Amino acid sequence: MGQVVRPTYRAFIVHAKADDALARALQRGLEDILVPWALIGRDTPQGPVPKTLRPLFRLLAPAPAVMPERTVPERTAPAADAPAVAGEPPAAPIPAAGESPAAAETPAPPASPTESSTDSPAPETVAAAPPDAPILLAPAAPVLSDEAVAALVEARHLIVLCSPDAATSEVVDEAVRRFKSLGRGDRVVAVLAGGDPEASERTLCPPALARRLRPDGSVGDEPEEPVAPVVIDARSGRTPPSEVVMRIAATLLGLGVDEFRGPAERAVRNRRRLRGWLGAAAAILLVVGGGVAVVRFALPAHPPLFDAVLGGATEATLASLTAAERLGLPPAAAIAIAEPAGAMLHDLAMAGGDDPRLRLRRAAILLAFAQHRETLGLADGGRARVAAVETLLDPLSGERLDDLELVRTLVGLRLAVATTRLAHGETDRALASARAALAGAERLAALDPSSPDRQRDLSRAATAMGDVLVARAALDDALRHYRAALAVRDKLAALDPASASARRDLSVAHERIGDVAAARGALDDALKSYRAGLSLRLAAVDPAAGAGWQRSLSILYNKIGDAQMAQGAVEDALGSYRAGLALQLAVVDRADAQARRDLSVSYERIGDVLKAQRAYDDALAAYRASLAIRERLAAGDPPLRRWPRDLPVSQERIGDVLMAKGAAEEALAAYRTSLAARVRIATEAPSPAAQRDVAVAQSKIGDALAAKGQGAEALASYRAALAVSQQLALLDPTNVQWQWELAVLHWRLASAGDEPAERYRAVVVTLRDLAARRKLSPEQSRWLPLAERELAKARGR
Structure with missing residues (x-):
């Protein structure tokens, strides 16, 4: 099965003011549907069945007015010798960045960088009409806003509420016309919402729905038979609202109504049982609370036992949450349970006083629940917990702990803090934690050089140091630490050739060395290291490792693809990216925001290759699949605030493909959506990189405006981009x-x-x-x- 388009919106709902109540009810009904687990992932003509129909986009047309008869001139191509617009120079051909200069007799600028609230569309230049031409009144404003146009481009289906008011609404008509002109006439659902129950459905449809479009995108005279692939008559209660929702949902999912109905009804019964289970769980928590009171007074006098009880309780709580999330527990509910549970366990650990063992346990509890928030894509609350962990660990770093197992626990916590800080981009704090962990690991390894566990801890600390140094662009120092880790892991693998974990660790060491080579542009060396890591990782297949192993393997396939792409081996790169994607799809249903984000990256990489091959439709499908995942992450409950740059990157890539296809207007909508996000990011978190992103988005908008012939507006966008770029160049x-x-x-x-x-x-x-x-x-x-x-x-x- 080929690449499947998964746009941002599952459906775009358009309706007149008179049909607002029904439209709202349909939207609520569709958004509240939880797709049965038995159906999720099933292949359909619409692609794999998703978990939810969200997000939807609803457009309310203003109060209806009778549409005037409009004279629409035939669209003709301009004559080859037509003069340029007054005041603007003739356009020169624009070669691609890699095109030989000899290909264009009159050179034009190189291509814009590949790497945006939406601006109002610029007015178009209107030529003077001949004296005998009919007088046409130009609209004071566009029929559809830029936001609506962008949503139409990114919508899988169109739901039209048809009624007498909708039939005369210019907004409804324009939305239908634009959607059908995108080649998606087979994805329209018409809901007959009002009017005479005996009236013909055509009298309730806007012209663009009732009639076929001409090749130029205008509404023709030939009737559309039928008016839409799916027509649902909801007039005068002919079809109950619940049935209307059910039929629309089945259509959006690419399933038959009966095929969807049975599992959906069973899912409702299962959710009722789940609510009963949660009620029982709440009662159990009350009992556990009483047990906590007993533990608080009975165990603090026995630190080792107290520590073991707290560790087991933490693991059991997080394991239960993970299981519930895989069964469909919403992130908001997971947070509502995790927050008080973590606070209760931390407060309980406080009863042990300042004993080093329990101090480390408190830090471990805080860090475990911070990492749980990270898996849900919530980085904000995790930062405060990590800072609290550092406060607990700092006094212990200078102590010579007699219990070497406590030292090892301290090393592990320091490494986890370094990894978390690095993921947040806080390299200074990450470096401090990594150095402290390395010092502790070196101490332990020196006391017992024959211990495989201590040697492995030493290699992990050296790898963490290398990771931080790569982020700080200190590649030579990073390579030194990576090679030290490789030497240790090579010895461990030789000591136990049958150990899958030892081969995986050795694979990671080769991968990291490949990262340094790739950063230096030594692509042959990078591929050699990556392939060495790949062969080791494939030989270390361990089903017990679960999703983590498959994701790590898919990331390595992506890195190999990146190096192949940089070498120009496009077909090889595509094969590597698809291998990584196949592995990620096997675990994508897990409740892990990072896993879903990794999946979006794989789709994006595939889109890059297909775009380079000029397979624009397939590239657009891959980019939209990536964007759909990122939109769902951003629209989660609660909203996920990580990876803010992902959404505008996806919009820009979609815009690039639309430009290559000659769809400048749709590309402009995508670029303006990207610019709005870029500006918001640069305002909330100012940085040179964020400012540079704004300049790139402005430049791309200029390209789209120039392609539409709006020269003055294009110049304005280029100047805005130039102003930002000049500041960066001076910086x-x-x-x-x-x-x-x-x-x-x-x-x-x-x-x-x-x-x-x-x-x-x-x-x-x-x-x-x-x-x-x-x-x-x-x-x-x-x-x-x-x-x-x-x-x-x-x-x-």
């Missing part, structure tokens, strides 16, 4: 990427006639500087002589 003149992007923007403006002499001079100065520092790639170097030629022509005018 770090050594950043080659920022300098190149600044030159690209100057070139785009110059080619559009905006101060060409001054801008080409800026391009030449920048490229000469980069060339002198040997920072230009072979392809980039070819643009310098072209820039010099354009500068000479501009000065000669």
